[in-house]
């Protein structure tokens with residue numbers, strides 16, 4: 001059917017190719033790896049930050065340790081000028097010694113049982129991050145599993161929100177490469193299964 005249609009007009013081959021190119025791009029531009037996000041190269045590394053941008057435990061601590069004090073100095077400047085970073089939003093800093101150009105500090109919600117708008121706030125943290133990626137015209141970004149550590153967001157719905165949000169962006173920007181970096185097996189298996 002494809003062949004016969006392509007013989008009919010040059011226009012249909014263009015649309016058909018474009019369609020399959022977009023579908024193919026979506027399949028290959030979201031990926032998952034297991035490991036430490038501070039070692040994965042990308043234009044931007046997303047940090048699961050807290051509202052006060054005060055590098056702490058978990059992935060936040062790992063990013064600040066690996067990237068060096070320049071990242072915290074940049075966070076201090078943001079905090080001193082614009083104040084705390086609201087839950088569901090994100091800010092951008094330099095990446096210090098990390099294998100990236102920028103760190104995007106995204107603030108996910110603390111899980112309170114699901115009745116406090118946590119799902120929408122988590123989607124907001126992912127969306128705000130990608131808005132910064134697009135603003136800077138970057139082409140690759142790594143994400144940790146925001147809110148699924150100390151903040152206690154259940155892993156399965158958190159993965160679904162992250163992947164759904166990622167797929168929505170790729171419809172707008174099929175060239176963006178999104179890499180989910182899972183530290184623990186449980187998250188890795190969930191993402192692998194959801195992205196298969």
Ligand code: ADP
Pocket residue numbers: 035036037038048049057058059060062108144145146147148149150151152153181182183184187
């Ligand atoms: P939050 O407070 O948003 O829950 P955490 O840092 O406690 O942030 O956890 C977020 C996710 O990051 C968790 O799934 C945790 O396993 C993961 N994580 C912790 N350290 C790293 C790391 N070095 N690289 C990638 N992911 C990490």
